[in-house]
Amino acid sequence: NNEFGVTKFKEFPYVSAPHRNLMVDLVSTVENRLGSQLLPCTLPPDVQYYQNQTGSAHASLHTRSGNKPSQSQIDFILGSWIHCELPTGGALNITSLSAFLNPLTDAPNFLIELIQSSPTSLILILDLPPRKDLVLCPDYLHTFYEETQLDTRKQRLEKIPEVKPYISSSLYIRSVVSPTAIMVRIETEASQPGRVEEVIKDHVDPIAKEVLGIWLDQCACGKREVGEAERAILEKRDGLIKIKTIEVDLGSNFPRLFGPEVANRVLGAIRDVYTV
Numbered sequence: 242n243n244e245f246g247v248t249k250f251k252e253f254p255y256v257s258a259p260h261r262n263l264m265v266d267l268v269s270t271v272e273n274r275l276g277s278q279l280l281p282c283t284l285p286p287d288v289q290y291y292q293n294q295t296g297s298a299h300a301s302l303h304t305r306s307g308n309k310p311s312q313s314q315i316d317f318i319l320g321s322w323i324h325c326e327l328p329t330g331g332a333l334n335i336t337s338l339s340a341f342l343n344p345l346t347d348a349p350n351f352l353i354e355l356i357q358s359s360p361t362s363l364i365l366i367l368d369l370p371p372r373k374d375l376v377l378c379p380d381y382l383h384t385f386y387e388e389t390q391l392d393t394r395k396q397r398l399e400k401i402p403e404v405k406p407y408i409s410s411s412l413y414i415r416s417v418v419s420p421t422a423i424m425v426r427i428e429t430e431a432s433q434p435g436r437v438e439e440v441i442k443d444h445v446d447p448i449a450k451e452v453l454g455i456w457l458d459q460c461a462c463g464k465r466e467v468g469e470a471e472r473a474i475l476e477k478r479d480g481l482i483k484i485k486t487i488e489v490d491l492g493s494n495f496p497r498l499f500g501p502e503v504a505n506r507v508l509g510a511i512r513d514v515y516t517v
């Protein structure tokens with residue numbers, strides 16, 4: 242039932258303790274700070290927790306929509322974890338937390354994804370994706386990316402020897418992130434077991450919490466004036482990004498990992514939350 246689904250989600254099983262602790266802390270920080278503005282998760286139990294036929298892939302999805310737009314500028318938050326056993330004996334783990342704002346504000350969204358496909362390598366995506374064109378709106382760049390010093394977090398992380406830039410194969414993905422987006426791959430030596438977990442605990446964890454804190458203070462809880470005409474443009478842009486990122490992130494991976502039936506059910510539920 243609902244309770245089962247929620248506890249299952251919040252356990253972030255299958256990943257290391259530092260990875261789990263980070264995700265649990267981020268989800269509870271968002272829910273504690275925004276909880277009063279969020280409706281409970283209304284996903285069906287077989288979407289809150291789903292798996293493929295053979296049981297080699299398990300996943301959980303947790304979404305909470307904001308109260309009616311008049312009372313909240315939160316569109317919805319979405320948390321997820323996916324665990325897939327790989328034929329090579331390894332496992333793919335993808336954990337993500339994203340938060341989308343509605344057109345009552347034009348402030349950036351929040352996104353973190355940790356994608357681990359081996360014990361020695363992890364992809365980290367951590368960004369406040371902009372919701373307006375930065376060339377047309379220089380104040381937006383100043384307010385959300387310069388004044389917040391987001392680039393210092395990016396630079397701090399890039400100082401770690403094992404941290405390399407991650408260049409997405411999707412040009413679309415590269416086009417939607419901010420200039421301060423953290424898109425890195427942490428590559429460690431097999432001779433250094435536990436190093437990925439150490440980098441998560443000592444560096445990724447504090448930086449992710451700082452970026453989330455900036456988003457909560459300056460974006461989710463900030464006040465922005467958005468005129469009627471601008472609201473319509475925001476709505477269109479937000480909708481396009483939601484649909485396209487589902488296609489890029491999940492369009493080919495989900496059917497491959499979960500089979501067509503489960504993939505269609507879960508993607509249908511995600512599209513319902515995204516377009517509401």
Ligand SMILES: C=CC1=C(C)/C(=C/C2=NC(=C3\c4[nH]c(Cc5[nH]c(C=O)c(C)c5CC)c(C)c4C(=O)[C@@H]3C(=O)OC)/[C@@H](CCC(=O)O)[C@@H]2C)NC1=O
Binds near residue numbers: 323411483487491
């Ligand atoms: C707006 C800014 C965005 C950025 C910057 C971004 C980045 C990336 N995500 C990727 C992926 C990804 N993410 C998720 C979570 C998830 N995504 C959605 C989307 O609606 C939902 C609803 C959920 C929860 C279910 C899964 C399951 C999954 C993959 O399988 C995929 C991946 O790991 O491939 C290696 C990569 C694809 C491109 C690439 O291979 O480089 C790339 C790193 N994705 C953005 O949306």
